[in-house]
Amino acid sequence: MNFKNAIVRTPGKNFSQGLTSANLGEPDYQKTLEQHTAYCRALQQCGLNLTTLDPDLEYPDSTFVEDTAVLIPSAAILTRPGAASRIGEVAAIHLQLQRFYRQFYSITSPGSLEGGDICQAGSHFFIGLSDRTNEEGARQLAEFLAKEGYTSSTVDIRNIRDILHLKSGIAYLGDNTLVVIKSLNDHPAFKGYKTILMDPEENYAANCVMINGRVLLAKGYPKFKAKLEALGFTTIPLDVSEFQKMDGGLSCLSLRF
Ligand code: GLY
Numbered sequence: 210m211n212f213k214n215a216i217v218r219t220p221g222k223n224f225s226q227g228l229t230s231a232n233l234g235e236p237d238y239q240k241t242l243e244q245h246t247a248y249c250r251a252l253q254q255c256g257l258n259l260t261t262l263d264p265d266l267e268y269p270d271s272t273f274v275e276d277t278a279v280l281i282p283s284a285a286i287l288t289r290p291g292a293a294s295r296i297g298e299v300a301a302i303h304l305q306l307q308r309f310y311r312q313f314y315s316i317t318s319p320g321s322l323e324g325g326d327i328c329q330a331g332s333h334f335f336i337g338l339s340d341r342t343n344e345e346g347a348r349q350l351a352e353f354l355a356k357e358g359y360t361s362s363t364v365d366i367r368n369i370r371d372i373l374h375l376k377s378g379i380a381y382l383g384d385n386t387l388v389v390i391k392s393l394n395d396h397p398a399f400k401g402y403k404t405i406l407m408d409p410e411e412n413y414a415a416n417c418v419m420i421n422g423r424v425l426l427a428k429g430y431p432k433f434k435a436k437l438e439a440l441g442f443t444t445i446p447l448d449v450s451e452f453q454k455m456d457g458g459l460s461c462l463s464l465r466f
Contacts, residue, residue, distance in 0.1 A: 210329070210331070210383065211421055212255075212256075212257055212420055212421060212465040212466060213256075213257065213258060213466070214257060214258050214259075214260065214309065214465070214466050215252050215257040215258070215259050215260070215463045215464060215465045215466075216259075216260045216262065216274055216302065216305055216306075216463065216464040217245070217248070217249055217252070217259060217260070217261050217262070217272075217274060217462060217463045217464075218261070218262040218263075218264065218265065218271055218272050218274050219242070219245060219261060219262065219263060219264050219272065220238075220241050220242065220245055220264060220272040221264030221265060221266045221269060221271070221272070222238060222264070222266065223266055223269045224236060224238065224241055224269055224272065224455065225238070225269070225455070226269040227269035227270035227455050228270055228292055228294065228295075228455070228456065229454065229455045229456045230373075230456060231453060231454050231455065231456050233453060233454040234454060235454065236451035236452070236454045236455060237451060240450075240451050241451040241452070244447070244448050244449055244450070244451055244452065245272065245462070247447055247448070248425075248447055248449070248459070248462055248463075249261065251425055251445050251447055252420065252463060252465075254423075254445070255420040255421045255422075255423050255425075255445075256421050257420065257421075257465065260305060262274075262301070262305065265298070265301065267297065268294070268295065268297060268298045269294075270292070270294070270295050270298070270455070271295075271298045271301075272452075272457075272462060273325070273457050273461040273462065274298075274302060274461075274462070274463060274464050275324040275325055275460055275461045275462070275463060275464055276288060276290055276295065276298070276323040276324045276325050276341075276374075276461060277290070277298050277299045277302040277324060277464070278299070278302055278303075278306060278324060278464055279322075279324055279327050279334075279350065280306075280310075280464060280465070280466040281329075281354075281357055281359065282466075283312060283357050283358075284310065284312040284313065284314060284353070284357050285306045285309075285310040285312070285313050285314075286313075286314045286315070286316065286350060286353050286354075287299050287302070287303055287306075287313060287314070287315045287316065288316050288322045288323055288324055288346075289315070289316040289317065289318065289320055289321050289322060289346065290321065290322075290323050290341065291321035291322070291323055291339070291340060291341030291342060291343065291346075292323070292341060295323075302464070309466065314349075314353040316346050316349050316350065317349070319343070319345050320343065320345040320346035320347075320348070320349045321341060321342060321343045321345075321346045322336075322341075322342045322343075322346030322347065322349070322350055323339075323341040323342055323374060324461075324464070325337075325341070325373065325374030325375070325376050325377070325458075325460065325461055326338075326339050326341060326342040326366075326374045326375045326376070327342075327350070327375070327376075328375055328376050328379055328380070328381055329381060330381040330385075330387065330402070331381075331383075331385075332358070332359050332360065333359065333360045333361065333362070334350075334351075334354055334359055334360070334361040334362075335361070335362060335363075335364050335375060335379065335398060336350055336351065336361050336362070336363045336364070336375070337363070337364050337365075337366050337374060337375025337376070338363050338364070338365040338366065338367060339366050339367060339372075339373070339374055339375065340367065340373075341373070341374065342374075342375075344363075347363050351363075362398045363398075364379075364393070364396055364398050366378065366393070369392050369393065370392075371412070372390070372412075373456050374461075376416055376458070376460050376461075377413075377415065377416050377458060378390040378392070378393050378412070378415050378416075379393060379399075379415060380415060380416065380417045380418065380419070380460070381419070382405070382417075382419045382424060382442065383419055384403075385401075385402055385403055386402065386403045386404070386405065387399055387402045387403070387404050387405070388404075388405045388407065388415050388417060388433075389404045389405070389406060389407065389415070390406075390407045390409070390412045390415050391406060391407065391409055394406055405436060405437070405440070407433060408432050408433070411430040411432055411433045413427060413430070413453060413458070414426055414427045414430035414433045414434075415433075416458030416459055416460050416461075417433075417459060417460075418459055418460045418465070420465060422443060423442075423443045423444070423445050424437055424442045424443065424444050424445070425444075425445045425447055425459050426444055426445070426446055426447070426459065427446070427447065427448075427449050427453070427458070427459060428446040428447055428448045428449070429446075429448070429450075430446075434446060447459065449462075
């Protein structure tokens with residue numbers, strides 16, 4: 210799957226006031242900005258045209274734009290984040306997406322859904338059921354996707370420790386290949402896929418993204434990087450330590466389409 214565009218939002222000064230359960234200390238704002246700039250450069254290196262939004266101080270988590278929409282070539286599906294403090298982030302992204310999309314769907318109450326729980330694998334979508342995405346949100350998304358010609362299946366992660374979203378534990382790298390953490394490896398939804406299994410101490414790096422033939426992955430996870438390179442993937446390691454402190458990963462920082 211090839212992408213042309215990405216939307217990102219520069220983190221605000223109050224980024225550290227967002228939601229987190231990470232217990233890794235407070236992010237350093239200057240370092241956060243530097244890491245975000247390097248991330249944006251990597252997206253450009255992958256050939257993407259960036260729309261960079263200004264910080265939105267009303268929503269400290271709003272740099273994690275991925276949670277606000279699910280994008281396919283024919284339509285944009287606006288989410289309804291399960292975190293109440295994040296629901297208002299969607300309106301601004303809707304405005305931006307109107308420049309690129311004509312067909313919109315919206316997840317509506319009592320459904321909740323965050324983009325971090327949605328993993329596209331070609332014409333199929335895995336929808337994570339989590340503390341942020343409920344069954345009604347998953348049902349609505351599955352219906353919208355079916356209308357647009359895609360299949361989907363749910364993956365319940367509510368009993369899996371240490372992952373906020375489904376994509377904290379899996380990534381699709383194309384060619385029927387999934388990166389998977391050990392606790393999700395035997396899930397029936399992933400049967401028939403080739404899997405790259407994470408070493409548990411490197412689980413954080415499972416949240417990687419394939420963009421136009423390159424894999425962006427978190428820096429500091431040598432076993433995973435070596436595994437990917439041995440399989441012939443071109444990697445771009447990026448330091449995202451400050452985002453990790455706020456329960457964020459590489460994929461959450463952009464909407465790619
Ligand atoms: N801090 C990201 C989130 O909890 O949604």
